[in-house]
Amino acid sequence: MCGIIGYIGKTPEKVLFDGLKKLEYRGYDCAGMTILRAGKFTTYKSIGKVDSLKEKLFFNDSLGVGIAHTRWATHGKVSIENCHPHFNNDLSICLVHNGIIENFHVLKDDLVKRGKSFYGETDSEVVAKMFEHGLTIKKVKSVVDNLTGSYALLMLDKTCNDIYFAKNKNPLYIAFDDEKVMLTSDSSCFNDIFDSFITLEDGQYGKVSLNELEIYQDDKKIDRPKVTKCFKSKAIGLGKYSHFMLKEIGETKSVLRKAIKFYNARGIKNIFKNLPCGFEKVVLIGCGSAYNAGLIAKGYFIDAGLNSECILASEIEYESHDINEKSLCIFISQSGETQDTLKAMDFCVKRKAYCLSLTNVVHSSIARKSHFNIDLSAGCERAVASTKAYTAQVFHLYILAFLLKNRNSQIEDLVKEIKEYIDFENIEAKNIEHFAKKYLKSRLLFFIGKGKDSILAREGALKLKEISYLPAFDLPSGELKHGSIALIDKFATCIAICSQAKTLSKIASSAEEIRARGGKVILFSSVDAGELEDCFDDVLYLKSSGKFDIVNLIIAMQKFAYFVAIKRGCNPDMPRNLAKSVTVE
Numbered sequence: 001m002c003g004i005i006g007y008i009g010k011t012p013e014k015v016l017f018d019g020l021k022k023l024e025y026r027g028y029d030c031a032g033m034t035i036l037r038a039g040k041f042t043t044y045k046s047i048g049k050v051d052s053l054k055e056k057l058f059f060n061d062s063l064g065v066g067i068a069h070t071r072w073a074t075h076g077k078v079s080i081e082n083c084h085p086h087f088n089n090d091l092s093i094c095l096v097h098n099g100i101i102e103n104f105h106v107l108k109d110d111l112v113k114r115g116k117s118f119y120g121e122t123d124s125e126v127v128a129k130m131f132e133h134g135l136t137i138k139k140v141k142s143v144v145d146n147l148t149g150s151y152a153l154l155m156l157d158k159t160c161n162d163i164y165f166a167k168n169k170n171p172l173y174i175a176f177d178d179e180k181v182m183l184t185s186d187s188s189c190f191n192d193i194f195d196s197f198i199t200l201e202d203g204q205y206g207k208v209s210l211n212e213l214e215i216y217q218d219d220k221k222i223d224r225p226k227v228t229k230c231f232k233s234k235a236i237g238l239g240k241y242s243h244f245m246l247k248e249i250g251e252t253k254s255v256l257r258k259a260i261k262f263y264n265a266r267g268i269k270n271i272f273k274n275l276p277c278g279f280e281k282v283v284l285i286g287c288g289s290a291y292n293a294g295l296i297a298k299g300y301f302i303d304a305g306l307n308s309e310c311i312l313a314s315e316i317e318y319e320s321h322d323i324n325e326k327s328l329c330i331f332i333s334q335s336g337e338t339q340d341t342l343k344a345m346d347f348c349v350k351r352k353a354y355c356l357s358l359t360n361v362v363h364s365s366i367a368r369k370s371h372f373n374i375d376l377s378a379g380c381e382r383a384v385a386s387t388k389a390y391t392a393q394v395f396h397l398y399i400l401a402f403l404l405k406n407r408n409s410q411i412e413d414l415v416k417e418i419k420e421y422i423d424f425e426n427i428e429a430k431n432i433e434h435f436a437k438k439y440l441k442s443r444l445l446f447f448i449g450k451g452k453d454s455i456l457a458r459e460g461a462l463k464l465k466e467i468s469y470l471p472a473f474d475l476p477s478g479e480l481k482h483g484s485i486a487l488i489d490k491f492a493t494c495i496a497i498c499s500q501a502k503t504l505s506k507i508a509s510s511a512e513e514i515r516a517r518g519g520k521v522i523l524f525s526s527v528d529a530g531e532l533e534d535c536f537d538d539v540l541y542l543k544s545s546g547k548f549d550i551v552n553l554i555i556a557m558q559k560f561a562y563f564v565a566i567k568r569g570c571n572p573d574m575p576r577n578l579a580k581s582v583t584v585e
């Protein structure tokens, strides 16, 4: 959360603004930029999305040095004072920060005692105030040595044209050529501008100018940092769609087809040939939708005869489990930068577990730190709510479970088995839109299911609440009568999920109980309800095809959330209070 970018070169205002637009998914509470030219700082700040900064900017084609920031508020309200860049007391040094400084209260108290004054409430301003004047590598090191927490920092000093930097637990990348230098939270900012880039690792700090790059770790200069090639990016537009979320849901099918093609072409045994055998347990770890994907996959691993559990990354330190050198820990993360998931990985590494990751960003921290990474290849997800990447996570985990069960089987067996699963019919969006409109006035929406459908219900409720801001919850249908039924009145609507014929009668009984109390029930089903249809107010049938038929249900729930959000006037691509990449604990 929060995106930072620094640049040395011509047209810095334009380059930094374009970069901020690419980083906006990391937070959009406010944005700011400081440009240094001829020893003078010019600062622009604006509340709201990055576009709000544009009208304030004075674009200048000449050479300059600049740093910029798009904020997801952690400490302090959304205000101009709390907007980055932040300055030291004599206004000679400024910085942008992504991360959280956990000991900022102690540091601030100390600075106040030493006569420093503060204009805002952020932990980042505290770091700025720790600098006197005259930035040097040594001073950067001595400041960051006093910080506890996470940071990617870019700093400017009025008296020189270098950008100083430091990194711990939050991503930071550098690219440069003879004419320009860029530092940023996301390497995709380099695409089409640079040929290659360097990934900074935790504990590294240094400075960069047009002529020289110096990177240090533990007081020693790093000689040859590893260089990675940049991608040529395809322009990502909306096409015929009104929002990225709808577009990305629509891409699910092609993402899954591409994955099958990949496994088919490379051969599943080849792809996984370096994956060790003999694990006693599979532990799936993630947050939010990624955790929900893990919950579904847990069933696949258990069906494959493997002892399996799924743990929320943020809870791993507080739960009882026996993760050890015989555990295969699978870290699921679209962004590959989720701080809770990274921390959980450190936890498992300490216990000598084998770490496999499933990410949608190949250069991400989680991908780099794991022993083995599976690239989701779902394509960039611009909408904050995860859709096609979530389905891809479930799909790749399905394949992995298959592989662990059938280590010697041929890819052909698998392809034959799964091809039919994703040969699903397109879902009739109009029906879903109609339901969204019909049940829009509900004051409470909740999702029920049984077995794996109750896990789908969990994802359905998450998607709905995050983009439509409606209170939504989920539970296994049998649990209703044990408490939550008290919430039901004529303003409540239930979405019942059914992908298994054996659960239909139980779901129908729950529907009757809800309707008896005035609530409405819509059934999303891939099995024929027959006479039980009468137990529901509305039924949406989704074509079923084999074991992977949950894809249809997932898409239907995602579209339902999308249309509810639209009809409530919410922007599903950038929901309030959220950011795409959660790089704070």
Ligand code: F6R
Pocket: 287, 288, 289, 290, 291, 332, 333, 334, 335, 336, 337, 338, 341, 384, 385, 386, 387, 462, 463, 466, 580, 581, 582
């Ligand atoms: C929900 C959503 C979030 C993410 C979660 C983990 O739509 O997108 O719940 O799934 O923040 O993010 P990643 O997958 O990037 O680790």
